[in-house]
Structure formats: C-alpha cells, structure tokens
Amino acid sequence: MAGGIFSNVGNLFEEDCSNLHPLVCHLCHEQYKSPCLLDCYHIFCARCLRGRTNDCCLSCPLCGYNSMIKGNNALPPEDRLLKFLVDNNADVEETALCANCDQESNKDTGLMYYCNTCNQPLCATCRELTHKARMFSHHEIVSLAKRTKAKHRKCSLHEEPYILFSTENKSMLCIKCFRDMQVESRTHCIDIETAYAQGCEMLDQAVLVVKELQTSTGEAIHLLRAMIGEVHLNVEEEESAICSLFNSLQERLAERKKTLLKAAQSLQTEIQNLKDQVQELHRDLTKHHSIINTDKMGEILDRSLHIDNQIAAQYSTVDTMRVMFEEIWDETLQMVNNEQEIYEAQLHDLMQLKQENSYLTTIARQISPYIMSIAKVKERLEPRCGSRTMSDDVAAEVERCV
Numbered sequence: 001m002a003g004g005i006f007s008n009v010g011n012l013f014e015e016d017c018s019n020l021h022p023l024v025c026h027l028c029h030e031q032y033k034s035p036c037l038l039d040c041y042h043i044f045c046a047r048c049l050r051g052r053t054n055d056c057c058l059s060c061p062l063c064g065y066n067s068m069i070k071g072n073n074a075l076p077p078e079d080r081l082l083k084f085l086v087d088n089n090a091d092v093e094e095t096a097l098c099a100n101c102d103q104e105s106n107k108d109t110g111l112m113y114y115c116n117t118c119n120q121p122l123c124a125t126c127r128e129l130t131h132k133a134r135m136f137s138h139h140e141i142v143s144l145a146k147r148t149k150a151k152h153r154k155c156s157l158h159e160e161p162y163i164l165f166s167t168e169n170k171s172m173l174c175i176k177c178f179r180d181m182q183v184e185s186r187t188h189c190i191d192i193e194t195a196y197a198q199g200c201e202m203l204d205q206a207v208l209v210v211k212e213l214q215t216s217t218g219e220a221i222h223l224l225r226a227m228i229g230e231v232h233l234n235v236e237e238e239e240s241a242i243c244s245l246f247n248s249l250q251e252r253l254a255e256r257k258k259t260l261l262k263a264a265q266s267l268q269t270e271i272q273n274l275k276d277q278v279q280e281l282h283r284d285l286t287k288h289h290s291i292i293n294t295d296k297m298g299e300i301l302d303r304s305l306h307i308d309n310q311i312a313a314q315y316s317t318v319d320t321m322r323v324m325f326e327e328i329w330d331e332t333l334q335m336v337n338n339e340q341e342i343y344e345a346q347l348h349d350l351m352q353l354k355q356e357n358s359y360l361t362t363i364a365r366q367i368s369p370y371i372m373s374i375a376k377v378k379e380r381l382e383p384r385c386g387s388r389t390m391s392d393d394v395a396a397e398v399e400r401c402v
Contacts, residue, residue, distance in 0.1 A: 040065035100126035112144035165195030
C-alpha cells in the first residue's frame with residue numbers, strides 16, 4: 001500500500017495546496033460534503049468523484065493512483081472522522097431563518113442566536129427587540145454556532161448528554177442508551193473521559209508513526225532526486241561520448257570515401273586509356289597496315305594483366321573490410337545509409353571494370369593470331385630483321401599473357 005500511496009510523488013510537490021483549508025476539497029474548493037477516502041488516502045467530496053469511475057477503477061485526481069470500486073456507479077467509503085470534523089467545525093454556522101423576521105443567516109446579517117427555551121433561532125436585531133423584556137430574562141440564549149457545536153454532545157435519540165463510550169460499536173452512549181443495551185455489551189462501555197484519553201493516546205501514536213513515515217518518505221524523495229540528477233549527468237556524459245565517437249566515425253568514413261573515389265577514378269582513367277589504345281589498334285588492323293608494333297601490343301597485354309591484378313587485389317581488400325563496415329552500419333544504419341550506397345556502387349564499378357578488362361584481354365588474345373600472321377608476312381618481306389623472327393616474339397608474348 002505504501003508504494004501506491006507515494007507513487008508519482010512529483011505531482012504532489014508540484015501542486016500548491018499550502019493555502020487550502022484542511023476541511024476544503026481540492027477539486028471544488030468548498031467545504032467537504034460527504035467526504036470519500038480513496039486507497040491513496042486522498043479525500044474528495046462524493047459529488048466531485050461521481051462520473052470518474054472507469055471499469056470499477058477510480059483514478060485519484062491528485063496522484064493518479066487507481067482505487068478499486070465495486071460497481072461503476074459506486075463511490076469510495078465515507079471518511080467518518082473527517083465528516084465528524086466538518087460537522088463540528090466551529091467556523092461554520094447552520095443556515096437558519098430567524099423565527100421572528102424570517103431573515104436568513106449569512107455573513108451580512110451578522111451573528112445569529114438561538115433561544116434554547118423557545119427552541120427558535122433569532123437574528124441580532126430580533127434578539128434585542130423580542131427578548132429584551134423582563135419576562136424573557138430567564139431564557140437561555142446562545143450563539144447559533146455554539147448551539148450547533150453543543151447539539152452533537154447530546155444523544156440524538158434521547159436528548160441526553162453523552163457519558164459513556166462503547167469500544168464494541170465505537171459509538172458514544174447516553175444513560176438511556178446504556179440501559180437499553182444488552183448485559184454482555186455493557187462490559188465494553190467505558191466513561192467518556194477514559195475513552196477520550198485512550199483516543200488521544202492512540203492519536204499521538206498514530207501521529208508519531210505518520211511523522212516517521214513522513215521523514216522516511218522525505219529522505220527517500222531526496223535520495224531519488226539525487227539519483228535522478230546523477231542519471232541526468234551520466235546521460236549527458238554518455239551522449240557527449242556517443243556524439244564524439246559518431247563524429248570520429250564520420251570523419252574516418254569520409255576519408256575512406258575520398259581514398260576509394262581517387263582509386264576508382266585512377267582505375268577508370270587507366271581503363272579509358274586502354275580502350276583508346278585498343279580502338280586505335282583495331283583501326284590499324286582493319287586498314288591492314290603492313291607495319292605492326294608488336295612491342296606496343298605486348299605492353300598493352302602487360303598493362304592489362306597488371307590492372308587485372310590490381311583490380312583483384314583492390315576487390316579483395318574492399319571485400320575483407322565488408323564485415324567491419326557492416327558493424328558500423330548496424331550501429332549507425334540510418335546515418336551512413338548514403339555511405340553504404342556509395343560503397344556498393346564502387347564495388348559494382350570495380351566488377352564492371354574487371355569485366356571490361358577481361359573483355360579487353362579476350363579481344364587481345366583473339367587478335368593475336370592475326371598479328372602473328374601479319375608479322376610473318378612482314379618477316380618474309382624483310383628477311384634481314386635478325387635471326388629471331390617477329391612471329392616468335394609475338395608467340396612468346398601471347399604465351400606469357402595466357
């Protein structure tokens with residue numbers, strides 16, 4: 001129950017209830033009428049709680065704690081102690097009509113009186129006019145507030161003063177109530193002064209318990225606030241560390257991106273140069289040039305194989321870094337989505353470059369027989385070129401490339 005009472009304590013500290021009278025409802029700001037006690041020990045008027053029940057559950061308007069209610073139209077139990085305090089509040093007078101002038105008692109009419117002899121309420125003016133005569137000198141006239149307070153000291157059934165208290169029924173008794181009780185129940189009756197002393201003692205003990213509970217609750221609240229402040233500080237430190245780590249990762253990824261873009265650009269430029277050279281060589285072959293530069297062909301094949309090895313090594317390096325990049329992507333997937341797309345595009349470009357280079361190598365191998373035949377024709381036309389023929393050089397170059 002204590003956990004429910006002090007749950008959501010922040011709302012209780014935020015609401016300023018210091019100026020409210022203890023007998024005034026927090027919702028309607030009027031004196032309690034039929035005060036109802038919730039499970040969280042907050043009290044409200046019955047009329048203020050009507051219509052707030054939802055599925056046999058009533059949420060406290062102050063702390064939000066849910067109290068179980070039997071039935072959607074039912075209300076929490078009535079606080080009899082608070083009702084007794086409200087009924088005996090000396091600051092509240094009954095609304096009564098003067099028996100002589102029918103004037104209603106309010107703040108404007110001033111103090112109201114009650115004649116116990118006549119059993120009639122009187123305003124201040126009529127008290128002076130009607131009871132000033134000598135024949136009314138023995139009438140007992142008291143203030144209406146005092147009479148309202150005094151009437152609770154008499155039994156409402158027998159109009160006798162209370163003298164005993166029943167510990168069995170928890171009610172005050174007059175002498176006639178005591179006589180009407182059963183003999184077994186009379187043993188549970190004590191005099192009103194003893195009951196008052198016992199009640200004061202129990203109330204003092206309850207006050208001490210409440211004070212101890214209030215002290216422990218205050219300490220717990222202060223400790224909780226300190227823990228919340230420490231948590232906020234730790235959150236700020238962690239946030240700063242995460243931001244710095246993220247910024248460093250962003251810088252490293254940007255640097256790596258620039259490096260990969262430069263490497264891809266250089267490979268693309270070199271591939272374009274090779275394409276231009278192959279196109280030039282193809283034009284020479286279609287025109288049946290009689291002079292073929294075999295050294296240039298061998299150089300092209302060497303460069304093609306070298307580039308193919310570079311592409312394979314670059315692809316292997318990039319592929320081995322996939323796992324590390326995937327871990328970074330998992331942590332900051334939303335932030336590095338663009339970087340991942342660029343990375344995949346680079347891999348695609350490398351594969352395309354590798355495929356184009358493979359096509360270039362295949363074309364070079366396919367045209368090598370034609371070059372060799374042309375070289376043989378050239379050797380026949382020019383036998384003085386040396387003991388090692390051009391066809392042998394071309395064959396050796398092609399064999400080395402293969």
